[in-house]
Amino acid sequence: MSEFSEWFHNILEEAEIIDTRYPVKGMHVWLPQGFKIRKHTLEILKTILDKDHEEVMFPLLIPEDELAKEAIHVKGFEEEVYWVTHGGLTELNKKLALRPTSETAMYPMFSLWVRNHSDLPMRYYQVVNTFRYETKHTRPLIRVREITTFKEAHTVHSSAEETEEQVKEALRIYRQFFDSLGIPYTVSKRPEWDKFPGALYTMAFDTLLPDGKTLQIGTVHNLGQTFAKTFDITYETAEGNHEYVYQTCYGLSDRVIASLIGIHGDDSGLCLPPDVAPYHVVIVPIIFKKGGEVVIDFCKKLQEKLESELNLRVYFDDRDIRAGKKYYEWEMRGIPLRLEVGPRDIENHKIVTFRRESKEKEIIDYDDTTISKTVNNLLDNISTKMREKAWKSLEDHVHHVETLEEASTTISEDGGIVTFDWCGDQECGKEIEEKVNVDILGVQADDENGICINCGKKSKHITLIAKTY
Amino acid sequence: MSEFSEWFHNILEEAEIIDTRYPVKGMHVWLPQGFKIRKHTLEILKTILDKDHEEVMFPLLIPEDELAKEAIHVKGFEEEVYWVTHGGLTELNKKLALRPTSETAMYPMFSLWVRNHSDLPMRYYQVVNTFRYETKHTRPLIRVREITTFKEAHTVHSSAEETEEQVKEALRIYRQFFDSLGIPYTVSKRPEWDKFPGALYTMAFDTLLPDGKTLQIGTVHNLGQTFAKTFDITYETAEGNHEYVYQTCYGLSDRVIASLIGIHGDDSGLCLPPDVAPYHVVIVPIIFKKGGEVVIDFCKKLQEKLESELNLRVYFDDRDIRAGKKYYEWEMRGIPLRLEVGPRDIENHKIVTFRRESKEKEIIDYDDTTISKTVNNLLDNISTKMREKAWKSLEDHVHHVETLEEASTTISEDGGIVTFDWCGDQECGKEIEEKVNVDILGVQADDENGICINCGKKSKHITLIAKTY
Known part of the structure; x- marks a missing residue:
């Protein structure tokens, strides 16, 4: 495995x-x-x-x-x-x-x-x-x-x-x-x-x-x-x-x-795009011996606010376990945004945000009238960053090659996808699959000036090959 | 059949x-x-x-x-x-x-x-x-x-x-x-x-x-x-x-x-409760040779208004067929509320409402600021009336009987559900089912003073029987 x-x-x-x-x-x-x-x-x-x-x-x-x-x-x-x-x-x-x-x-x-x-x-x-x-x-x-x-x-x-x-x-x-x-x-x-x-x-x-x-x-x-x-x-x-x-x-x-x-996903577990995560946001109260009720009350109101103003799925995690355990769990479950609220944060009009995607923790100003907008922007930004990161990772693993040998080396060293010129002929395609020990995914683009990587005939196709599931 | x-x-x-x-x-x-x-x-x-x-x-x-x-x-x-x-x-x-x-x-x-x-x-x-x-x-x-x-x-x-x-x-x-x-x-x-x-x-x-x-x-x-x-x-x-x-x-x-x-449902076809109907409301424009655009424009705005303010499912039926054909179709499909809008209605600040459930047609005042509330109240009222009518119809067909003969007559003449005292004994119950040619649905209530309709023993149960699917 x-x-x-x-x-x-x-x-x-x-x-x-x-x-x-x-x-x-x-x-x-x-x-x-x-x-x-x-x-x-x-x-x-x-x-x-x-x-x-x-x-x-x-x-x-x-x-x-x-x-x-x-x-x-x-x-x-x-x-x-x-x-x-x-x-x-x-x-x-x-x-x-x-x-x-x-x-x-x-x-x-x-x-x-x-x-x-x-x-x-x-x-x-x-x-x-x-x-x-x-x-x-x-x-x-x-x-x-x-x-x-x-x-x-x-x-x-x-x-x-x-x-x-x-x-x-x-x-x-x-x-x-x-x-x-x-x-x-x-x-x-x-x-x-x-x-x-x-x-x-x-x-x-x-x-x-x-x-x-x-x-x-x-x-x-x-x-x-x-x-x-x-x-x-x-x-x-x-x-x-x-x-x-x-x-x-x-x-x-x-x-x-x-x-x-x-x-x-990554080593900490799932990382979910906000739109499909079970919850967009999880709120974790930081409770000390004193002032617990104020924090709970604040968090509940914040939850209601985000639910009603943004139509978000918000989980308020008031379980009686260590905050660290909650962090671990919600990170592993891939919830995009965590908000942490302690008594001093409330006094100072601050809350702590944690983005699952970048693992960045930040203290931000809390304002009743703008918090929904702030959270919404954060979630949008998280979606965008996740998409960009994923695309970059794909693009980093697409390589154009000129020879079958290069194709083999690239696939075995880097995995990913290799593009090359192919004449489009079935027999020739099957030969390529066998020689490089991969599957031809298919024809991606036309290329009037290409030369087939295998048979050397004039090629019209840019084709993709890869190890496939 | x-x-x-x-x-x-x-x-x-x-x-x-x-x-x-x-x-x-x-x-x-x-x-x-x-x-x-x-x-x-x-x-x-x-x-x-x-x-x-x-x-x-x-x-x-x-x-x-x-x-x-x-x-x-x-x-x-x-x-x-x-x-x-x-x-x-x-x-x-x-x-x-x-x-x-x-x-x-x-x-x-x-x-x-x-x-x-x-x-x-x-x-x-x-x-x-x-x-x-x-x-x-x-x-x-x-x-x-x-x-x-x-x-x-x-x-x-x-x-x-x-x-x-x-x-x-x-x-x-x-x-x-x-x-x-x-x-x-x-x-x-x-x-x-x-x-x-x-x-x-x-x-x-x-x-x-x-x-x-x-x-x-x-x-x-x-x-x-x-x-x-x-x-x-x-x-x-x-x-x-x-x-x-x-x-x-x-x-x-x-x-x-x-x-x-x-x-x-009824002889005109389906009649659906608003909450589950494919559309809550259908809007039918009444278009003559002149003023068609004004009507279309009015209807589109009305549709958008009801969709955004009430989150309703609204169908604007601007097909080029006779209004009567549309009425027939939407009644048959059970859409709870139809709104008809003609050029003179718009001039007079009126629209016509048709309730599928009662088939009542009414001319009501149209006011941009209150129409959503009016429609919402109408739909609520339709739901309530439908529920009441359905319950009355069930209750009209539940009869308490004292003898098996009465049970048979009631079931064969009226159909529906018959309630009676039953001792609760399986063999006795099976006898009742056979004699009246119905199924015992089950025990509905306790009745300490009852006498079983079949065996005459002291009965504790009010039971239901009916012809069943």
Whole structure:
């Protein structure tokens, strides 16, 4: 187990994010603190999506014949689908799959829903649990058998151009979402052999974890008319013709939470962006023998003020334990901002602030009329710094190389991501993966003047490679 | 199919609540309008629970040996559990059940979590999908094979007294929740033969649907130490002894939404309590050839005002279709309040209000500074009237009877609920159920002076019977 892997596993337990002791391998329990982070993360995502997507919810179980309809698709999933075969003591007539993803649950219904060109575009999403019988080594939130937080959006359009636009819009949505969490990423077009089964092409977001390996955290697929033809999804045009629709889908998973934890955390534990932390602020009273009531009273009023004026989540920690123990605990849990208030602070119109992100402690002036603004600015600043720090760390680990040897050295010494010119040919790509012992993430940009790092042919692509999860 | 049953099925489709055409029997799709009602209903519930419960999320799949540990419990569910037997092309070593409810998923973990008396009480809840292989006739939201909205709370205590208190607290929580939705109910203690498998006793909420049949909409179980002993959940007392814990659990399901729809609806379609309606208010502009822009502008400002000042969900329906078509649609969808604004209204400082619940149309004075208050009062009044009307309707259909014959006549002529004295004896109760062709819902109150309606023995109980779903 790598150092990061051990850190990650320990912090999930200590910060009460996930309990991995559930008696089915690869299936875990969300603990209260983890559930809160998950909830606030979903709130941000849903606020973005709700602007022009409708939230729906489809059944978990997919009949065998529907799943099997789209041959390329089912081929991609057949080795990892869980099957329900019995209801009570009775064997079912038709096996039911636990959804690995919901195309084959949704699209037979889309075929009923789409009638006329005026019905289009349609944009739906759902947040559900999905299942993969993973045979690789499982890891909480990263490679699991029950993905408890699978956000999948599915859109339907009347033209190929519109799906191209929707892919761009989905990339914009995911950028906005990851930016709000301070998660840095690369965006690339996955190579042919790594695209979503049934898609024309797949765009992917990858982030970099502290152990130098990349993690796929979001994908956007242009499905073209593949599924429309399989599931007979047609619409009547203005001219009265019947045409197949065009589709896209895009998804995120629990890995967003894994990234939050892995990227921002440090030796003291979690470090959470304010927007998704269980609490934005924790208030710790410093109580001596005398004047305790004044401090408690002050802190309570401060809590109410921040809650009502800024709509913040504030925890007032008045437990009867040492302040140092509280500090340790809230730092480990990653609460972005701690306010400490003692009797002398109150007398002097001061309070102490502690930023989890920089570990800076500061004595600031306390003024009843401006404290909300001050706290708000602090939290904004914390979000910005965390995002900047995370981006810098990613960028520091992206290197352009000219030779395969250089690629190997860079990857083995620095980890991270290497960019290079590649001709785009599948056989050549597979050779590169083997020689450098990495995965090609995908094509990031066009480069008309490049020379392929492997075959020496004229190259059009700047491509990314990395060790991947 | 009864008249109500047909109405219910039609409105689910027409108001876009649920699509029942999904190709697995008893499993349905939540459509956008239905999903919104579900979401707002859950928001109300979670706000109440979050005060002293922690939200968590356990895996869907339960290993066969855990499910089988508690013999009485598994006996209650063995005929309706779905089994996963294969992962990919491989047969699993151990079968996995789709949770029918989560005691056997949670309590092995509780056994690890509970250590010391200071850990107690613990109060957790989750909202998840659960599964029952129903062999009876299924009905959307009422009897389904995938319960998509199963809210289950599980609490752990150090004494029997505390669980008694928690049962009372759970009843209070559910009363508050149902009251906020205007759903009337009876509360009774289920007879022995109808309690939750493994519980000491079960308290149940039943409501009455328009066809005269009752629907169980919530249950609260005192589990005593049954599961604690099975799953070895113990704690260390202050004196250093190890004792088994005491537990309760309580649950709600999709049936809450079924009740909302069934109880408040009428011949025009849905009628939704403001708090859970997709929109509190819909604004319909009345546009003639002239002055259209003024009206549109006025309506937009009104929308913004109500959204920002009252935090309401407001839909401004500026579609280019006849106003009458809009009225029909929004009435059918149950939006509580409609505001109509025409050019002459604006000139005269008037607007027209239409209450879905009473179908009253009224011309009211429009004043920029008071309109928010006026709308807020209207919505409050709508909620109150809906609750009162629903309660009156329930109370009108509860009758006390003195003889079994009277019980039969009342039930067959009026439907509804009949109360009577019963000795409490199981064999006698089963006789009553058979003679009147109904189910005993449970014991509602003590009555020291009663005489059992069936056996003539001294009776201590006022009991409820009804035709049930």
